[in-house]
Amino acid sequence: MTTQMPKIRVTVLYFAFIHETTRKKEEIMELSTNTSIKELISIILTRYPNIKNIKNIKISVNYRIVNSNSTSILKNDDEVALLPPISGG
Template sequence: MRLEVLFFGVLRDRFSEREELLQFPGSTVAELLRYYRAVAPESAGIWETIAVAVNQQYATAATVLRDGDEVALLPPVSGGAGDAR
């Protein structure tokens, strides 16, 4: 299936802002994460910490992907300002 994948935060040091996956062989969010873990093994630690949004909604590992879905890969967020200290 074809997916549009958006990258945020520190993932943009390794990937572009977005890419089109033309022939993704899997069908779930878990399989997509496994795919990118293999593509970028040097970013190993990050994949265990990210959230995923499918079509602008937070998803889980089990979420089923469909042709044409937009999938955002979201490292821990860093909005706001100042420190709690």
């Protein structure tokens, strides 16, 4: 009998020209419980390598900007967003 690793689910949002690369505006990702922000970003970049061509992307977790290299661990139901340079106003 195999033991299943516990998982968490996080929502990942893609805005503006990023969602034109990912072809989706959001998705739910199932991750192992100890996944860091940095690891999630790495997973996303592996899945959508063209995102690497977009400069100055900021990452937010639950509406707060975080460092993309952060080793902070994500929690179940966290909302992560990839925010390209803004142009409002």
